[in-house]
Amino acid sequence: MSRRVVITGLGVISAIGDNVRENFSSLKAKRTGIEHINILQTIHKGILPAGEVKHSDEELLQLAGVSENTGYTRLALLGMIAAREAFISSGAKKGERKRTGLVTATTVGGMGGTEKYYLDYIEPGKTGDFVKYINSYDCGDSAEKIADSLGIKDFITSINTACSSSANALMLGARLIKHGRLDRVVAGGVDALTKFTINGFNSLMILDKENCKPFDKNRTGLNLGEGAGYVVLESLEDAQKEGKTIYCELTGYANTCDAYHQTASSPEGAGAYLSMSKALVMSGLKVEDIDYINVHGTATQINDLSEGNAMTKLFGGNVPKFSSTKAYTGHTLGASGGIEAVFSALSIQNNIIFPNLNFKEKMDEFNLVPVTELEENVRVRNVLSNSFGFGGNNSSLIFSAL
Numbered sequence: 001m002s003r004r005v006v007i008t009g010l011g012v013i014s015a016i017g018d019n020v021r022e023n024f025s026s027l028k029a030k031r032t033g034i035e036h037i038n039i040l041q042t043i044h045k046g047i048l049p050a051g052e053v054k055h056s057d058e059e060l061l062q063l064a065g066v067s068e069n070t071g072y073t074r075l076a077l078l079g080m081i082a083a084r085e086a087f088i089s090s091g092a093k094k095g096e097r098k099r100t101g102l103v104t105a106t107t108v109g110g111m112g113g114t115e116k117y118y119l120d121y122i123e124p125g126k127t128g129d130f131v132k133y134i135n136s137y138d139c140g141d142s143a144e145k146i147a148d149s150l151g152i153k154d155f156i157t158s159i160n161t162a163c164s165s166s167a168n169a170l171m172l173g174a175r176l177i178k179h180g181r182l183d184r185v186v187a188g189g190v191d192a193l194t195k196f197t198i199n200g201f202n203s204l205m206i207l208d209k210e211n212c213k214p215f216d217k218n219r220t221g222l223n224l225g226e227g228a229g230y231v232v233l234e235s236l237e238d239a240q241k242e243g244k245t246i247y248c249e250l251t252g253y254a255n256t257c258d259a260y261h262q263t264a265s266s267p268e269g270a271g272a273y274l275s276m277s278k279a280l281v282m283s284g285l286k287v288e289d290i291d292y293i294n295v296h297g298t299a300t301q302i303n304d305l306s307e308g309n310a311m312t313k314l315f316g317g318n319v320p321k322f323s324s325t326k327a328y329t330g331h332t333l334g335a336s337g338g339i340e341a342v343f344s345a346l347s348i349q350n351n352i353i354f355p356n357l358n359f360k361e362k363m364d365e366f367n368l369v370p371v372t373e374l375e376e377n378v379r380v381r382n383v384l385s386n387s388f389g390f391g392g393n394n395s396s397l398i399f400s401a402l
Contacts, residue, residue, distance in 0.1 A: 005174040006239050006402070007247045009090025009232030011082040011188075012342045014329045015051030015225055018063065019085055024346050027354045028374055032328050034211050034223050042195045044202070049211055050193060051225025051330025053078060064149070071135060073113040074226075076142040079104060079190035080149045082228035082338075087150050087186055090232035091244060094151035101155030101182045102147045103173045104230075105165030105189030107334035110136035112194040142190065155182055160334065162389030163296075164255065165189050166229065167337030167397055171253045173233045183238060188230030188338030197333070198224060206300045212331075213358040214297035214324035215304050215370050222298045225330020229339030236402075247345040251382075252283025252398035260392045265303055269310030271394040272296075276314050276384060279396040285382055290320045290398075292353050294340050294385040295370075297324020298331050305365055307386065312366050320384075323371045327357035337387035337395065344383040344399045351380050 013019065015033025016026035026033065037045045039052050055063065060077040064084075083102070092100070114137045135141060143158040155176065159169050166189025173187030201207050201224060208221035231247075239246050256278065258271030265272065280287065296307050311319050325343055332339055347353060356370035385397045 002178050003180070004236035005177045005233050005250045006236045007231045007250065007345055008234050008239050008244045009086040009092065010247060010342045010345055011084065011086030011089065012227065012229045012339055013053060013078055013082045014227030014332065014339055015053060016328050020342065027325065027328060027343065030355055030357060030374065032211060032357060034330055040193050040195065042198055044198055048198065048207060048209065049223050051223060051332065052193060053226055072145065073110045073136050073142065075106060075108065075110065075112055075190055075192040076136070076145045078192055078226065078228040079142050079146045082188065082190065083146050083150060083186050083230045086230040086232050092184065092232065099154045099183045100152050101176060101185045102143060102152045103157055103159065103169040103185055103187045104143045104146055105159040105169040105334045105338065106139050106142060106191055107160055107162060107165060108191055108194050108197055109139035110141050111196055112192045115195055150186065152186065161393045162391060163333050163336055164387040164389035164393045164395040165334035165337065167387035167395035168255055170231065170250065170337065170341060170397060171255060171395070174250050174253065177233050177235055183234065185233045186230055187233055188228065188341065189335040190228035191226055191333045191335045193224060193226045208299065211358055212299035212327055214299040214327055214356055215308065215363065215368065216359050217361040217363050219299040219301065219304060222300055222326070223330040225332040227329060227332045227335050227339055229335055229342045231341055231345065246402055248348045248399045249402055250397065251400040252279040252285065253396065254278030254282060255395045257394065258392035265306035265388055265392060267302060267306055267309065269306040269313065271392045272307050272310035272386065272388055273313050275394040275396040276310060276386065279398050283398045283400065285398065287315050288318065290382050290384050291380045292347060292383045293320055293322035294344050294383060295322050295324050296386040296388045297326055299326065303388065304363070307388065308363065308366050308368050319368060321353055321371050323354055323356035325354055340385050341397060344385045347380050347383055348399060348401050351378055352376050353378060353380065
């Protein structure tokens, strides 16, 4: 049995808003959320720019509806907020007799909590706040907390494939629906900024000290970000039978791995080309059917070159309109595929293409220029969304209007 899979719910929290409505408003207004680090306590505070969610951990507790912090990391709270919005917007209710699963993704897990207290933990005889964070370190902890907050018990799992993590979460969720294993899946991902992440990317020398410039000739690196993005996946048959709002259909997807380098994509874009082309084959669409590409677009030297080469190889001289939304949110790592799935659905639902901020001059290697101004009332029937991770783990999703 193979069923068509549609999106019936959306949820997101990022540097540009606490929910879908606020994110959509910021995207249309060309309002970035990238500013100098202010909330995370790091030596880079006030120096490096990043896409922080504009709330303290205490404020996130209130937004998530948690009365007492008994080991809820910032990451778990962000995931709970976005997943709950998606769940509610789909019309889902706790306790429904519907086989429901959660497929969530993250790269840092509970590291943000444990890195605050690890020195206390290793000091003999010391007690304190660190105790409640010991069990939250594992990536599965946030999955359990998100699932518990929604009453999900039938299937719970977490995925970590670097920056393609939440795109792969959507793929697994879709397969569970297609093959009749579940009736409904909340799928997406979440990541929070941590000192380890910032120091690690800084050591790779790929952080821009100004706001990032995806696909620009003078790009110098990425801005990190944090947030969460989730969708609710159901079969087309069930959604229509229940009169659900359908945002779009997930018509194609593919994951490939070129294993070119631990932290870099192949310059010629071999893995990216394969993931995009295989997703197209699955969808049954032709290259000319793609109206918009939400590119991975991290603004690093190699990634933009690799993705541009792959798009040129696949689409030839007719590359569709494209833009990177990471200049709004920062690169949210394992959450990026989920957040950008929400943005892709909004693009289709509203026939709108979001601009690529900070672009000034095209790259020398190819004749590609992203969309730089908001385009409204344009035909957006099929959106290709790319998420490419460390180790050459490449994922592409295709969303289509019904």
